[in-house]
Amino acid sequence: MKHYTALVFSAHAADFVWRCGGAIALHQARGYEVTIICLSYGERGESAKLWKQGNTTLAKVKKARREEAENAAEELGAHDIIFLDQGDYPLELDRESKYKIVDIIRKVHPDFMLSHSRFDPYNTDHMYTTEIALETRMIAQAWGHNPGERVLGAPQLYLFEPHQTEQMGWVPNVLLDITEVWDKKRKAIECMEGQVHLWNYYTNLAENRANHFRRNSGGQAGGRPAKYAEGFQAVFPRCVDEL
């Protein structure tokens, strides 16, 4: 029996929750094993609340963010979450770190991958992460990289929804119904105690993407009554037997 897997690239510890928490929970529920790579904890740039409280250290902030992310991953039922601790604002990876990611890709051997939008003028870590995702995907496909290892095929790369989509040039071409796992996603969201101001935002968004799902699946003449959805932009053409 085929074993299905997926791999998520998250620039900072919390990104995977807001942007594809539903996809993670849903695919786990469908039998996939979903692994999350957090390239950084978002300790410097996405932990304002902790720093505002004062009297803290980088180590403490990282620890707090890691716990939040682990709790969220658990709520989503993720198979695994890996922290690379590469630093944020800015995130920068050397060749060794890239090879570590290639090792993970080859080990997970994902049926599909998830990452950030290609462009983000607000947050260069996000677009850098997708550069890394494309580069490491390519290396994992090289027969001459660690010869003898199982070589990666050509998994789809889905770009999950960025904040302020239009400014990022992100256009969803797939809408995923996450109604059945919404409770899990909401619980994972609530693990992000440092970013309470975003809980309602991403709930609104999931409801509105469900409206898009209903429209694109038939509208008032029979659209499917999804209540919560997530959008994704597939980078590569998909290969089918039937349109």
Add this chain to the structure above:
Amino acid sequence: MKHYTALVFSAHAADFVWRCGGAIALHQARGYEVTIICLSYGERGESAKLWKQGNTTLAKVKKARREEAENAAEELGAHDIIFLDQGDYPLELDRESKYKIVDIIRKVHPDFMLSHSRFDPYNTDHMYTTEIALETRMIAQAWGHNPGERVLGAPQLYLFEPHQTEQMGWVPNVLLDITEVWDKKRKAIECMEGQVHLWNYYTNLAENRANHFRRNSGGQAGGRPAKYAEGFQAVFPRCVDEL
């Protein structure tokens, strides 16, 4: 048991053959009923060989083109082919003609539609056809158009491959394996006696799109050995349960 259908918009009599003949034959083979609408015969602009022979008339050219198209549709096993005879170079439809197309759309009630690329500086009939496809799709969705009729849902519109894709801004996001019906497509192509110079072109193209299919389905690490393929650009996001 659900009855599946598809609807193809062809600006001129032969367009459907080169651009989506494989999709037509394949879906027929899968149990779909595929209906083709030829908005014109391409009698003025795409029948150079007949006109060069001289001693002919518009009526004769139309007849010849119609026969070719009917033969091709038969080779593909198409459910139906409808000729609207709206004239070509330029193609222009009035409101009544649009309503006739709406009638066809509602009658066929397609699960998906196929049409030309959105932009074509070489051939304005092609892009006009897609404007019409979008406009009539919208009208067919209106509850107030011929109230009481069954209203159209939200079928996907796939844009089939134009000639000189890059000049048209066309980007395929779906690749369809047509290997099993290639013989039918090739026979349909050979019905186009006035355009022999294109037979080899579209055979080459199908082989090369199959190369793309193999790459995107896994490449040298397990890509599917498709021999012939067609590319399509889906206009609307697709709605899924699983990525």
Add this chain to the structure above:
Amino acid sequence: MKHYTALVFSAHAADFVWRCGGAIALHQARGYEVTIICLSYGERGESAKLWKQGNTTLAKVKKARREEAENAAEELGAHDIIFLDQGDYPLELDRESKYKIVDIIRKVHPDFMLSHSRFDPYNTDHMYTTEIALETRMIAQAWGHNPGERVLGAPQLYLFEPHQTEQMGWVPNVLLDITEVWDKKRKAIECMEGQVHLWNYYTNLAENRANHFRRNSGGQAGGRPAKYAEGFQAVFPRCVDEL
């Protein structure tokens, strides 16, 4: 004292409510006179609920939609609402109708105009309306059109937010804080009894656009605490004395 005015193009009766109801109410509150032109009632294509009830006529539907739109305009405090009754799905204007719009533009002499996005594959009436807005703006600027009349200057054209923004290629470059008039917009929304399924959608959207407003006005280091906002895409460069 300068008299400020604005002019809104609404393809169908309800469009102005969802998409720029806040801008209308806010500018009225600031002393502008805002005039709305509804090119159609949306009687065929955007009145599904009424047609589903059955036992109705086009005239009745138009009447119902008109009343809703008038009520909404009143809630927003709009200066005037004009119904051109040009039909919908599809909307089509002849030269005389365009000239009527030019007459309105010249009479209102707007400081800015509002219309739909430039592209909309779901709804060709929407993009057609913006073509008309640009064309009639140009005619209103012609010194030789009804010579002697006051000629239009160069008012900005703002494109208001379409449904499924990313599919329309719409990118907001202006965010407007509508917190102080949100109650009016919500009341106007509630006038749209045939489209209850959209009330929550556009409330979510206004909240989320306010999040964008907060981010772009300073974020966690002093962003303005807007609660509701609307986004717009300015078509023309703006002329300033200071950046």
Add this chain to the structure above:
Amino acid sequence: MKHYTALVFSAHAADFVWRCGGAIALHQARGYEVTIICLSYGERGESAKLWKQGNTTLAKVKKARREEAENAAEELGAHDIIFLDQGDYPLELDRESKYKIVDIIRKVHPDFMLSHSRFDPYNTDHMYTTEIALETRMIAQAWGHNPGERVLGAPQLYLFEPHQTEQMGWVPNVLLDITEVWDKKRKAIECMEGQVHLWNYYTNLAENRANHFRRNSGGQAGGRPAKYAEGFQAVFPRCVDEL
């Protein structure tokens, strides 16, 4: 000996002067016969100065604009200038008028064509003219249009420089050195007595495009010392024997 010809589409009487007067004069000087089609006189929309003087009529304005255009064409040494008098703001052509243009295209049998940019939110007549240029080029290529006539090949279509290029999405991929005919272009410009405010503008522009010519032909390491240039955007790929 081959006879070379070119054909210019000018939406309004003066457009050809500002935008490609240099190309006209230069190609005439090189032995081409350049024919200009003015689709309208720009009588309503581009004759503000005449209308401001008052006490005039449409007929008088047309006459004045025609004379200016004829004078300019003469200064440029143009082979022919044809006035179609189709009205402006807005410009609209019916099928018969399109066929008249096809007749001209076939008679001139141009080696290349010139027209406006594809997009122009300020002036919809401009972009409409290029739609017409593409459509009539296509019809002129149809063997079934007036069978027996000499059929058009595939002349390049160059889009000349619009006002406010960046707003029009126009990108020049050809720079033409017009230094040797600059005096003629300047004289033609000075025929446009109603638009004195543009004389300096287009002189500045020609000087600055020459700077671009110098840069792209070698810069400080040997760029050609052009003093005046014009930019064009070729629509179709060019076919060459050598890069």
Add this chain to the structure above:
Amino acid sequence: MKHYTALVFSAHAADFVWRCGGAIALHQARGYEVTIICLSYGERGESAKLWKQGNTTLAKVKKARREEAENAAEELGAHDIIFLDQGDYPLELDRESKYKIVDIIRKVHPDFMLSHSRFDPYNTDHMYTTEIALETRMIAQAWGHNPGERVLGAPQLYLFEPHQTEQMGWVPNVLLDITEVWDKKRKAIECMEGQVHLWNYYTNLAENRANHFRRNSGGQAGGRPAKYAEGFQAVFPRCVDEL
């Protein structure tokens, strides 16, 4: 009383003069304190005249370019000009250098920032500078970067006009009237003794941008009579109370 500031990123010593000298002088005149960061002197790549004279050294060229830039900054009345001396052709910054820029950003705490276009195939230093501007803006917003320091809000980033705008994909959405400070900009331009060939170019450009300013502020029906202007592309949406 609020203290207004602005920060300019200049890849090479002279860039700020041609591209935003007017904005600098104007905002100084309006009470802003404008700080300029020159990432390099343009000593290798933009000092051809000095190198052609021969008998010089890198140190001498840097000194000459620095003096020119200081003189120009003084003519413009700039508050401060900082030279980072990071080398040019190519410009490359390490993490420490980025942090120095972050320090400057936080110290200046700009109300808006200015930098190069996002793309420039002629000059990769230019686009690299804007990558740095976006990255350092992000770092300056991080609460965990040098905790305790005042964190940056969300200042607008304006991209100033590149050479050959259309090749850079740069589109101005703001036009600034610099008539009142034109004399200062011209004097600053004349400080650039090594680039006399550009003096006329940028004077022409300022005149032509003023034409655009007049058109977009009302045209022949009341446009403002600006004589010199500069164009800018705002990267982020602006947040307003009124359209």
Add this chain to the structure above:
Amino acid sequence: MKHYTALVFSAHAADFVWRCGGAIALHQARGYEVTIICLSYGERGESAKLWKQGNTTLAKVKKARREEAENAAEELGAHDIIFLDQGDYPLELDRESKYKIVDIIRKVHPDFMLSHSRFDPYNTDHMYTTEIALETRMIAQAWGHNPGERVLGAPQLYLFEPHQTEQMGWVPNVLLDITEVWDKKRKAIECMEGQVHLWNYYTNLAENRANHFRRNSGGQAGGRPAKYAEGFQAVFPRCVDEL
């Protein structure tokens, strides 16, 4: 007598063969001296067949790839082929390596350059190579880089055809007839023993690009009967005396 030269950037050893082998052979036949720079051997990522055979080493694979590339260059009659051996998957160059390339550029002093497409989500080495081509072209133009050396002018950069053009945003604006050198290109292709699956692909492609050449040079009304062609995207505007 002027001496003409061209310079080709090839990320991996075989790229130049498939993508511009015809241009190389043709220009050599026309008297140009064409130099090829292979930045890497493609030893890790594009040598699957060798690695699949097993029992090999990186050194052996490099050697095999080098021999293939040298043989191919010889079949094409290339003037010179230079191997920089910078490693692949990923390819990365430090400053010293860039300077080596600058040395080559200055020595060759090319009339035009060739490189990969600007974007390639499948293969980041490809787009990186074009970044390097633009950056080193810029450095080679700097009068202050190795003062005294002959400075580069402004050679055109042509982007050759990538695999799956539409996914790369590559649009050809030049079509080159390579019929007379096709045999040489085919022989060069057949040197690539590790990539037999691509021989037919690139033969099909050359035939189909010839179809485009025929269309764009006149179509059925006199297009030139090219049998094999290659497409290129010129990055910079070309400077001409005649359109």
